[in-house]
Amino acid sequence: MKQSIIFLTLLFTLIFSVSFAQTEAVEHPLPMEGKDCAVCHAPGSTEEIPADPTAYQEWADSMHGLNSVKCVTCHGEESTFKADSNINICLSCHPTETTVINRKTESADYGLVCSACHKVHSFTVTKEAKPVHTK
Amino acid sequence: MDISRRNLIKTSLAASAAAAAGITLGCKKKETAQAPAEQAPASTAQAVSTQEVDKWVKGVCRMCGTGCSIYVGVKNGKMVAIKGNVDSKTNTRGFLCIKGMNIWKVAYHPDRLTTPLIRKNGKLEPASWDEALTLIETKFKEFHKKYGYDSVAYYGSGQCTTEESYTFNKIWKGGFGSNMMDGNPRLCMASAVAGYLSSLGSDEPAGAYEDIEKAKCIFLTGSNTSEAHPILFRRIARYKKENPDVKIIVCEPRKTQTSNIADLWMPSLPGTDLAIFNGMAREIIKNNWHDKEFISKHARFTSGDGSKASSFDEYIKFIDKYTPEYVEKVTGCPAASVKQAAEWFAKSGATMSLWCMGLNQRSNGVWANNLIHNLHVITGNFGKPGADSFSLTGQPNACGGVRETGSLSHLLPGCKPVAVEPWRKHVESYWKVAEHCINPTKAINPKPGFPAVKLFSILGGENEKDKPVKAIIISTTNPAQSLPNLNKFIPNMKNAFTVVIDIFPTRTAQLASVVLPAAFLYEKGGVYGCSERRSFLTQKAVEAPAGTKPDLWIACQIAKRMGLEKYIAWSNEEDIVKMAEMAWNDYIGCTANSEKTLAGATYKRLKESTTGVQWPCPSEDHPGTYKRYVRGMDPIFDNPAKYGLKIPADADMYFYGRPDGKVNVFMRDAEPKASEKISKEYPFLMTTGRVIEQWHTGTMTMRIPETASAHPNSYIEIHVNDAKKLGLTQGDMVRVESVRGVNILPVKIVNMTLEGVCFIPMHDQKGSRMVNFICSDVVDATSGEPDYKVSAVKITKVSGPEKVDDRYVVTKEELDNPTFS
Numbered sequence: 001m002k003q004s005i006i007f008l009t010l011l012f013t014l015i016f017s018v019s020f021a022q023t024e025a026v027e028h029p030l031p032m033e034g035k036d037c038a039v040c041h042a043p044g045s046t047e048e049i050p051a052d053p054t055a056y057q058e059w060a061d062s063m064h065g066l067n068s069v070k071c072v073t074c075h076g077e078e079s080t081f082k083a084d085s086n087i088n089i090c091l092s093c094h095p096t097e098t099t100v101i102n103r104k105t106e107s108a109d110y111g112l113v114c115s116a117c118h119k120v121h122s123f124t125v126t127k128e129a130k131p132v133h134t135k
Numbered sequence: 136m137d138i139s140r141r142n143l144i145k146t147s148l149a150a151s152a153a154a155a156a157g158i159t160l161g162c163k164k165k166e167t168a169q170a171p172a173e174q175a176p177a178s179t180a181q182a183v184s185t186q187e188v189d190k191w192v193k194g195v196c197r198m199c200g201t202g203c204s205i206y207v208g209v210k211n212g213k214m215v216a217i218k219g220n221v222d223s224k225t226n227t228r229g230f231l232c233i234k235g236m237n238i239w240k241v242a243y244h245p246d247r248l249t250t251p252l253i254r255k256n257g258k259l260e261p262a263s264w265d266e267a268l269t270l271i272e273t274k275f276k277e278f279h280k281k282y283g284y285d286s287v288a289y290y291g292s293g294q295c296t297t298e299e300s301y302t303f304n305k306i307w308k309g310g311f312g313s314n315m316m317d318g319n320p321r322l323c324m325a326s327a328v329a330g331y332l333s334s335l336g337s338d339e340p341a342g343a344y345e346d347i348e349k350a351k352c353i354f355l356t357g358s359n360t361s362e363a364h365p366i367l368f369r370r371i372a373r374y375k376k377e378n379p380d381v382k383i384i385v386c387e388p389r390k391t392q393t394s395n396i397a398d399l400w401m402p403s404l405p406g407t408d409l410a411i412f413n414g415m416a417r418e419i420i421k422n423n424w425h426d427k428e429f430i431s432k433h434a435r436f437t438s439g440d441g442s443k444a445s446s447f448d449e450y451i452k453f454i455d456k457y458t459p460e461y462v463e464k465v466t467g468c469p470a471a472s473v474k475q476a477a478e479w480f481a482k483s484g485a486t487m488s489l490w491c492m493g494l495n496q497r498s499n500g501v502w503a504n505n506l507i508h509n510l511h512v513i514t515g516n517f518g519k520p521g522a523d524s525f526s527l528t529g530q531p532n533a534c535g536g537v538r539e540t541g542s543l544s545h546l547l548p549g550c551k552p553v554a555v556e557p558w559r560k561h562v563e564s565y566w567k568v569a570e571h572c573i574n575p576t577k578a579i580n581p582k583p584g585f586p587a588v589k590l591f592s593i594l595g596g597e598n599e600k601d602k603p604v605k606a607i608i609i610s611t612t613n614p615a616q617s618l619p620n621l622n623k624f625i626p627n628m629k630n631a632f633t634v635v636i637d638i639f640p641t642r643t644a645q646l647a648s649v650v651l652p653a654a655f656l657y658e659k660g661g662v663y664g665c666s667e668r669r670s671f672l673t674q675k676a677v678e679a680p681a682g683t684k685p686d687l688w689i690a691c692q693i694a695k696r697m698g699l700e701k702y703i704a705w706s707n708e709e710d711i712v713k714m715a716e717m718a719w720n721d722y723i724g725c726t727a728n729s730e731k732t733l734a735g736a737t738y739k740r741l742k743e744s745t746t747g748v749q750w751p752c753p754s755e756d757h758p759g760t761y762k763r764y765v766r767g768m769d770p771i772f773d774n775p776a777k778y779g780l781k782i783p784a785d786a787d788m789y790f791y792g793r794p795d796g797k798v799n800v801f802m803r804d805a806e807p808k809a810s811e812k813i814s815k816e817y818p819f820l821m822t823t824g825r826v827i828e829q830w831h832t833g834t835m836t837m838r839i840p841e842t843a844s845a846h847p848n849s850y851i852e853i854h855v856n857d858a859k860k861l862g863l864t865q866g867d868m869v870r871v872e873s874v875r876g877v878n879i880l881p882v883k884i885v886n887m888t889l890e891g892v893c894f895i896p897m898h899d900q901k902g903s904r905m906v907n908f909i910c911s912d913v914v915d916a917t918s919g920e921p922d923y924k925v926s927a928v929k930i931t932k933v934s935g936p937e938k939v940d941d942r943y944v945v946t947k948e949e950l951d952n953p954t955f956s
């Protein structure tokens with residue numbers, strides 16, 4: 001019973017967050033002036049306006065951080081900037097999971113956002129007994 | 136404008152997602168719109184969903200030697216996406232790095248060359264294919280007649296397909312009777328080849344990537360795996376995370392991201408790590424941790440110069456000098472770390488060493504390789520799961536295309552030296568050289584040609600009497616940026632009749648007499664063989680742009696025009712896929728009786744396979760080989776006579792490439808005698824290397840917006856204490872100078888390098904930031920590989936910070952102007 005409640009909640013969250021899946025390029029809030037993301041985003045930034053060091057630290061401590069899957073991989077660079085990444089970016093490296101998700105939701109023309117379960121930016125692997133992308 | 140409801144929701148939610156992601160925290164509103172950075176056309180900026188792709192076509196990543204396998208997504212005849220192959224044995228579960236996932240975008244960059252160019256009055260003018268090929272034919276024939284067959288050279292690449300390299304090799308060595316051909320693996324892998332040949336008797340590793348997950352100790356040395364082989368690093372990092380007891384030792388001058396997973400980081404001043412390896416051997420034997428049985432069965436102790444056999448006792452005497460304290464003094468690595476590393480290496484149960492350019496690109500690169508093999512022999516770390524001495528290769532097809540096909544100046548297919556008569560005779564007869572060769576000798580020359588650095592130093596114009604090579608055809612590589620000490624070689628390429636095959640304008644194309652626009656990998660297909668002896672077929676996914684041609688087609692046209700139409704049978708074929716298949720079949724037939732046999736890897740099998748095939752693979756029903764030299768695993772044991780080998784019937788393990796079946800344990804001295812030394816005037820040791828977002832000379836990665844933005848320019852990393860001494864602050868511009876050349880670079884002050892050691896990445900094309908102007912062109916005496924990792928430089932401040940993040944690439948317009956500004 002408990003499990004099915006969790007599953008339903010999860011499913012609801014996923015469907016609710018569906019529109020994020022097709023995130024398009026938006027403007028980066030500030031001109032980047034060619035600076036590396038870490039200049040403003042990393043903890044200890046001495047820039048005038050430091051931005052969200054917590055997210056950066058969570059990323060740095062994650063497997064993405066360890067493996068140098070840096071900001072630009074998911075967020076694009078300034079001209080292709082996406083505030084939120086989408087499932088089709090994740091697809092390149094996580095083909096099994098994303099393909100299964102897409103197959104499950106194809107009929108509704110919905111994609112899903114991985115971060116609904118795998119919290120940005122730590123990307124912890126969900127502890128659910130039955131992750132949604134199990135075949 | 137018609138905005139559908141769904142799009143409207145998407146757009147507004149994207150904006151709120153930015154807020155949710157915390158991006159706008161504390162930010163003031165953007166006031167001025169920035170000029171957009173130069174980037175690939177908009178169509179490449181969008182990710183495409185799986186549902187929108189017409190087909191996924193199997194292939195391999197075009198970049199590093201990891202050999203990640205992929206699927207290219209095609210829609211309306213254009214590439215639109217890449218995803219990892221979940222069946223892969225290399226990039227397990229389909230992981231890719233930022234380069235692999237974006238590689239398709241370069242195909243649609245507006246800088247693509249789409250017409251042949253011929254230099255007329257200093258300018259590269261558009262020409263037809265017929266005109267360009269006729270000129271090449273005329274010049275080649277003229278030079279052959281006037282200056283001999285060795286006056287026309289070929290310089291290939293570990294990025295050409297195996298079919299292409301094999302074809303050029305066959306044309307030169309058997310068709311022209313000339314060994315004046317080499318390839319860029321000479322600049323990265325030659326020391327590993329010579330190391331394997333001299334120690335084990337046969338090139339390439341005994342084991343495979345799957346040893347990673349079976350090892351109990353992993354020794355990473357001379358490799359910043361996290362950036363140079365990111366997906367292998369991911370494998371190691373994941374394995375370490377799940378198995379914290381596995382020991383990871385990292386030995387390199389810089390404390391890079393790779394050492395984040397290490398139990399032990401062993402620093403070493405550039406050029407000195409051989410002392411560490413000998414020191415570890417001494418500790419192992421002193422503590423009685425060596426494997427006596429393995430040594431008695433499989434080791435042959437050999438003098439330092441390789442001239443005579445020696446004994447275990449002599450070896451013990453030889454390494455006695457390398458006490459931990461002595462090693463600390465020479466290398467900067469703490470004595471305690473040498474002892475600890477020795478213990479883990481010997482006692483963990485299964486140790487795998489992985490190394491790359493840090494060992495190979497050295498004046499004593501071959502010896503460095505030998506000393507790693509030594510450690511594996513004395514500890515018995517060969518032949519069992521998780522135990523191997525494994526050289527990582529830098530390019531996707533350096534192993535398969537160049538080492539295995541023997542496309543270097545001293546080798547023949549099967550990676551056997553041209554000087555070895557029985558094999559040369561075999562190749563001559565297989566190729567029917569006596570019948571087809573246009574050289575009156577009607578034979579393959581038993582004398583090796585010249586390795587890259589020597590080759591480019593004797594290349595020159597017709598009026599240069601001391602430079603006997605007058606013409607060169609350069610395929611899929613950029614020596615005018617990648618050779619060391621560039622000031623020495625640039626004029627030679629400019630003065631000679633230089634033909635360049637590439638997809639983009641490059642530094643080398645700027646010097647060319649003729650430029651031929653090539654097709655991209657996914658526009659032609661072909662086989663790549665990665666570091667772990669695995670060959671994998673990339674299938675043609677899309678049509679090549681009008682005006683471009685695959686290198687294989689170009690090779691065939693040259694063959695035909697030079698009178699080798701019958702000799703290169705596939706030169707009469709129209710379809711590029713069919714041509715490649717015929718070339719492959721010819722190749723696997725030629726090497727079927729060598730230990731590198733891929734006779735079982737037919738094109739049909741490669742087309743169907745989602746994992747590729749590891750040699751030796753003697754027949755179609757053979758699964759391919761995970762581990763060499765072990766009976767029951769290595770098919771060579773089943774029929775050694777077929778390969779011209781003798782293996783005792785009772786030997787479970789046998790290094791059959793060596794006459795006595797035993798691995799050489801060399802007494803190699805550690806001192807880098809030929810390397811450049813620091814002096815009062817040039818007090819810093821400079822080393823070079825890669826960053827994760829870029830690859831080689833940046834011709835592709837500097838044209839992908841994401842990778843270009845992450846590393847838009849080169850810089851010099853120096854230690855915080857050195858910066859203080861020089862009065863430098865972050866971003867200051869400095870002049871970095873060796874006796875050979877100068878760079879002007881921004882400073883990156885770090886505490887992860889050793890004091891007195893600085894590092895410059897190798898990817899920037901801007902003339903004032905091309906590190907190879909500075910690099911030493913001393914080469915390893917055996918392998919001919921340059922000493923990129925050790926140069927002496929001085930550093931002086933030029934100015935405060937300047938904006939240099941220009942993502943510079945050579946443009947089409949600059950092709951007419953060969954000054955490297």
Ligand code: SF4
Binds near residue numbers: 196202233234236367
């Ligand atoms: S690790 Fe190498 S082969 Fe794999 S995706 Fe990255 S560049 Fe390509």
